[in-house]
Amino acid sequence: MSSEIPDNPPEGFKLVDFARGRPEPTFNTHVGNMYAKRGEKGTRDEFVLAIRVQQNMCNPAGGLHGGMMMTVADLVGTMGGGYLAGLRKFLPTVSMTFDFVAPARVGDWVEGRAELIRQTRTLLFTNIYLTVGDQKILRASSIAKISSGDGTGYTKTEASVPAAAT
């Protein structure tokens, strides 16, 4: 994936290895680099997923494409929500609602955070915000399915790498 500008992730962010050795790119690697930070438990930064906005993530008007925002928010809801809930398996998304609050521009560092609303036996409810600095750019809510049993697990995933989802 060619990057026109350096990603320069802030301290604490690590590139997410979605490919995990698979030769073919999947959507998560194809759309561009994503970074994750896992901060102290219970803090705002317990799980953060982030991107540096590149040209190939943008719409014709030069803003971050809504589709890219939704992709990141979807991952924050399942990967981040699952992490906050202590679930280590693939959580398929059942439903999402997005409000496009503000645009983001090439070069912006966009961060996504999830808030756990409720966990039932089969469902996980989360709210998600994408931000640039203090500015909220996307508000989303998500319902993900918690599959019975182990579901599709992440046993081969390195502990330091967030489990890929969606």
Place this chain on the structure above:
Amino acid sequence: MDIPAGFRELTEATGFTAANGPWFEKVEGNRVWRGFMPGPQHANALGIVHGGMMAAFIDAALGSVVYRAIDRRCVTLKLTLDYLTPARIGDWLEATGELLGHDEHVAQVRGRLYGPRHDVLAGLGDFALLRPGRPLKVRS
């Protein structure tokens, strides 16, 4: 790639759309259908089509429904999606929708994304209408 009759490639795609295309469109009167062929680059960890990709696609399709219905360019304000069933790589996916209503500023549209067997995604969106005749500021 087997493209159904009547669809033409959206060749003016840039940025995110170009990177995740090609996307196709069929127009009949003021109705529009969008389609794409999911490849490995559109897959998630389970090998089915990524929810983010389908969200991006139906978003654009619903925007196109608004444009064809009332000849107004628009940007998404709000989008609600229900993921009904998984979609397979290599199965042509198509989206269409209908305008539910609009005023001078906002249009409401409902749509669906479907594969060869069943509906995959249901969508409901609010789109902010740009001023008529206002050229889209395109940054290269």
